[in-house]
Amino acid sequence: MLYVVLFFLAISLLLYVILAGADFGAGIVELFSSDQNQQITKKTVYRVMGPVWEANHIWIIIILVILWVGFPEFYNVLVLYLHIPITLVLLGITLRGVAFVFRHYDAFKDKSQILYDWMFRISSFVTPIFLGMTFGAMLSGHIIIPEHIESQSFYNLFIAPWFNGFSVFVGLFFAALCAFLASILLIGEASDEERPIYVRKSRIATVTVIIMGFLVLCFSYLYDIRFLSNFVKNPYALTLVAISALLIFPLLRSIKLARKITTRTFTGVQVVLILIAALIAQYPNLIITSDASINILKTAAPDKVINVLGISLIVGGCIILPGLYHLFRSFKMIKIFER
Amino acid sequence: MDNLDAARLQMAFTLIFHIVFACIGMVMPFFMVVAHKKWLNTKNPIYLTLTKSWQKGVAIFFVTGAVSGTALSFELGLLWPEFMKHAGPIIGMPFSLEGAAFFVEAIALGFYLYGWNRLPKKFHWFTGIIVGIAGVASGILVVSANGWMNAPSGFDYVNGEFLNIDPIKALFNPGWFTQALHMTLAAFTATGFAVAGVHAFQVYKKKHKELHMKAFKIALTFGALAAILQPISGDISAKDIAKRQPVKLAAMEAHYHTQKGAPLYIGGIVDNENQTVSYKIEIPKALSFLAFGDFDAEVKGLNDFPEDVRPKNIALVHYAFQIMVGIGSLLLIVGLLFFISFKKQIWWQKKWFWILFAVLAPTGFIALEAGWIVTEVGRQPWIIHNIMKTKDAVTPMPGMVYSFYMYIVLYTVLTVAVTWLMTRQIKFLNNSKTV
Numbered sequence: 001m002l003y004v005v006l007f008f009l010a011i012s013l014l015l016y017v018i019l020a021g022a023d024f025g026a027g028i029v030e031l032f033s034s035d036q037n038q039q040i041t042k043k044t045v046y047r048v049m050g051p052v053w054e055a056n057h058i059w060i061i062i063i064l065v066i067l068w069v070g071f072p073e074f075y076n077v078l079v080l081y082l083h084i085p086i087t088l089v090l091l092g093i094t095l096r097g098v099a100f101v102f103r104h105y106d107a108f109k110d111k112s113q114i115l116y117d118w119m120f121r122i123s124s125f126v127t128p129i130f131l132g133m134t135f136g137a138m139l140s141g142h143i144i145i146p147e148h149i150e151s152q153s154f155y156n157l158f159i160a161p162w163f164n165g166f167s168v169f170v171g172l173f174f175a176a177l178c179a180f181l182a183s184i185l186l187i188g189e190a191s192d193e194e195r196p197i198y199v200r201k202s203r204i205a206t207v208t209v210i211i212m213g214f215l216v217l218c219f220s221y222l223y224d225i226r227f228l229s230n231f232v233k234n235p236y237a238l239t240l241v242a243i244s245a246l247l248i249f250p251l252l253r254s255i256k257l258a259r260k261i262t263t264r265t266f267t268g269v270q271v272v273l274i275l276i277a278a279l280i281a282q283y284p285n286l287i288i289t290s291d292a293s294i295n296i297l298k299t300a301a302p303d304k305v306i307n308v309l310g311i312s313l314i315v316g317g318c319i320i321l322p323g324l325y326h327l328f329r330s331f332k333m334i335k336i337f338e339r
Numbered sequence: 340m341d342n343l344d345a346a347r348l349q350m351a352f353t354l355i356f357h358i359v360f361a362c363i364g365m366v367m368p369f370f371m372v373v374a375h376k377k378w379l380n381t382k383n384p385i386y387l388t389l390t391k392s393w394q395k396g397v398a399i400f401f402v403t404g405a406v407s408g409t410a411l412s413f414e415l416g417l418l419w420p421e422f423m424k425h426a427g428p429i430i431g432m433p434f435s436l437e438g439a440a441f442f443v444e445a446i447a448l449g450f451y452l453y454g455w456n457r458l459p460k461k462f463h464w465f466t467g468i469i470v471g472i473a474g475v476a477s478g479i480l481v482v483s484a485n486g487w488m489n490a491p492s493g494f495d496y497v498n499g500e501f502l503n504i505d506p507i508k509a510l511f512n513p514g515w516f517t518q519a520l521h522m523t524l525a526a527f528t529a530t531g532f533a534v535a536g537v538h539a540f541q542v543y544k545k546k547h548k549e550l551h552m553k554a555f556k557i558a559l560t561f562g563a564l565a566a567i568l569q570p571i572s573g574d575i576s577a578k579d580i581a582k583r584q585p586v587k588l589a590a591m592e593a594h595y596h597t598q599k600g601a602p603l604y605i606g607g608i609v610d611n612e613n614q615t616v617s618y619k620i621e622i623p624k625a626l627s628f629l630a631f632g633d634f635d636a637e638v639k640g641l642n643d644f645p646e647d648v649r650p651k652n653i654a655l656v657h658y659a660f661q662i663m664v665g666i667g668s669l670l671l672i673v674g675l676l677f678f679i680s681f682k683k684q685i686w687w688q689k690k691w692f693w694i695l696f697a698v699l700a701p702t703g704f705i706a707l708e709a710g711w712i713v714t715e716v717g718r719q720p721w722i723i724h725n726i727m728k729t730k731d732a733v734t735p736m737p738g739m740v741y742s743f744y745m746y747i748v749l750y751t752v753l754t755v756a757v758t759w760l761m762t763r764q765i766k767f768l769n770n771s772k773t774v
């Protein structure tokens with residue numbers, strides 16, 4: 001049952017990164033567009049994301065619940081030492097969520113739209129950076145777990161773990177990844193005249209992701225981050241990354257031809273591969289602290305709890321996944337009819 | 340302000356904010372589907388306008404509820420890591436089921452909001468019902484988690500360790516049913532009166548009267564029904580508390596000295612130092628009766644509990660309880676009045692009728708917040724009743740005050756923004772005379 005729970009945890013994480021990631025990315029694409037394109041993007045984003053965006057963001061709640069129910073001590077370390085970046089992520093999620101709704105449901109469309117738009121774009125950009133920094137912090141090896149909290153300074157305990165070069169680059173990498181996902185998604189959704197905009201954007205985003213990924217690696221090498229050596233030593237992780245790197249070529253070609261479905265599939269596969277590689281390289285030591293690592297399996301709750309959690313996840317999954325599939329399908333199906 | 344106080348205030352403040360949006364987001368879909376059904380049946384376009392405008396309200400409230408709820412689920416861990424480390428696995432059941440309920444709700448809402456003219460009519464309407472049912476389910480589940488904190492069960496507590504965890508027993512803890520029943524009714528009462536009040540005010544101002552009258556009737560039918568049932572459920576809660584958390588009961592009544600045939604105090608000013616309540620109205624033997632159904636039963640006073648298990652702020656608990664019960668009684672009467680008004684339709688022509696309901700708009704929510712203050716402050720100093728103290732659960736990270744200030748600013752701005760948006764919705768509605 002433990003593995004069922006871990007499976008759901010991994011799936012939720014992947015889906016959150018892809019679905020919410022594309023959603024954050026849409027705001028980033030909007031932020032880095034010319035005025036006119038901004039309005040076009042705004043409309044397309046609303047049409048595409050509107051029905052599903054709320055559901056996309058629930059994955060993080062599922063992740064959270066699985067962690068605190070199933071792996072309480074693991075969760076405890078996260079919320080204790082990464083309190084600040086998590087709070088910043090929450091601030092971003094809040095501002096972004098309300099801005100998204102306000103700008104579409106405000107009864108009058110007047111100057112206040114400008115405010116909502118900027119709130120939406122900026123928080124779309126900043127939130128994934130902090131989210132990425134939080135992930136980075138788990139692997140950067142700066143978390144200190146002291147015997148007595150008083151023995152360390154505030155900076156060392158609560159700031160250094162996430163405010164360091166490695167984490168910052170992971171944050172930027174994640175933001176670039178989001179923009180990449182979004183622009184690919186938009187290629188498929190935009191009308192024919194607008195499609196070239198997103199083809200151009202996807203190319204820029206692809207290059208940015210590659211540069212950022214490279215910088216993350218450079219940084220881990222220079223500062224001897226343990227994540228890198230684990231990564232390099234793990235043949236599965238390396239294979240996965242290699243496959244995903246090779247996929248870039250057909251992807252770029254497919255972007256050039258403005259193909260919808262293949263582009264999307266390549267992108268999805270690529271991102272999933274990179275994420276799985278990063279997870280596999282560390283698994284099961286998913287947090288690296290300054291002098292040890294935390295094995296997620298060892299922090300698991302008692303069997304009875306895990307069993308009940310696993311069963312609830314399976315039952316919940318059976319209800320939700322078909323519903324979700326239907327939701328996604330319905331609104332895409334409709335588009336085909338409209339054409 | 341020390342760290343513990345800041346964390347407690349932050350928790351309280353964010354919950355007080357979330358509950359308003361969550362309640363509206365959970366109850367308004369019911370109003371919306373009734374209006375929608377009436378449109379389907381009568382084809383009266385006013386109902387369509389109403390449904391669409393309530394739908395916008397639902398969307399705005401839903402999202403504000405959802406983001407503040409997301410913040411809350413993190414906060415449980417961020418503020419009370421020790422609590423979550425031990426309690427997380429035990430009360431995982433309600434929270435994981437709640438996650439499922441949120442999902443169902445979000446999916447159904449996606450269908451509902453974007454399904455106009457795209458989905459089959461009946462199915463579209465039905466997805467609105469699912470939104471409401473899933474919302475109520477998530478409310479019940481989270482309150483069950485709170486019930487567990489008041490009435491912990493489903494584990495053995497041996498030498499500071501939680502052994503033999505039984506998540507299902509924890510879900511159905513002794514507190515869950517009374518609390519969930521009372522809370523669900525409260526949500527309907529509060530939202531019903533608030534929405535009806537807003538529309539009553541528009542009727543009073545003679546703006547688009549036909550529409551606002553219809554809206555008023557739908558909302559208040561729910562609100563008044565719930566308000567009539569509320570005192571019964573409150574009485575069940577009080578009897579429950581008398582058994583399970585006698586300290587809380589004593590604090591609610593500012594009842595300092597153990598007494599047989601204890602009187603019930605209405606109002607009064609609490610002097611905690613001298614342990615007296617002045618300027619009160621005293622109803623002899625009523626407290627004994629309310630708590631135990633027996634006029635001569637003995638009610639234990641605060642003095643007979645050790646100092647360190649008594650809530651500190653007796654006065655707050657007492658006043659909050661008075662406010663809740665006072666408003667509860669008032670809304671019961673007004674609720675009955677509303678049903679009588681169907682026989683005496685002449686009242687609907689009178690100004691006082693509409694002013695009355697406009698003035699009552701906020702009272703349901705005031706009672707609801709007051710009730711939570713009774714429950715939560717009355718539970719102090721325990722975070723898990725008789726097991727773990729709040730001060731042992733708080734995060735060791737210093738500087739919680741800043742986080743508290745941040746939330747104050749953020750949520751104050753959001754409150755203002757949402758209120759402003761709602762006034763704009765109404766303005767828009769009043770201008771849409773055409774339909």
Ligand code: HDD
Nearest residue numbers: 518522525528570573574576577667668706707710711714
């Ligand atoms: C519209 C709101 C509202 C109204 C009119 C009332 N209540 Fe209430 N009450 C609540 C809203 C509420 C609440 C906010 O929902 C609470 C907090 C925890 C809970 O489960 O419900 C609550 C808690 C609560 C508790 C404590 C339960 C606990 O700690 O577990 C008692 C004893 C009562 N109520 C009793 C009453 C009585 C005798 C009322 C008589 C009219 C009454 N309430 C009206």
Ligand code: HEM
Nearest residue numbers: 347350351354355358481484485711715716719721722729
């Ligand atoms: C929405 C309605 C609620 C309101 C208005 C509310 C209010 C409060 C208040 C005033 C406090 C501070 C108590 C004090 O410091 O004296 C508090 C604390 C707390 N509440 Fe609630 N509460 C609500 C519902 C819940 C629910 C549903 C849960 C759990 C699932 C919960 C969990 C907590 C926790 C963990 C604390 C901090 C520890 C403590 O002070 O006991 N609350 N809440």
Ligand code: HEM
Nearest residue numbers: 360361364365400401404405408409411412441474478481
């Ligand atoms: C008495 C207290 C509470 C009640 C009645 C309540 C009820 C609800 C309801 C009905 C919703 C659905 C949103 C909507 O329809 O607007 C909601 C949202 C949410 N609540 Fe609460 N809640 C309470 C306290 C809490 C607490 C203590 C937590 C944290 C553990 C929490 C976490 C959430 C989350 C994460 C969401 C967002 C779900 C989404 O994305 O749709 N709630 N709440």
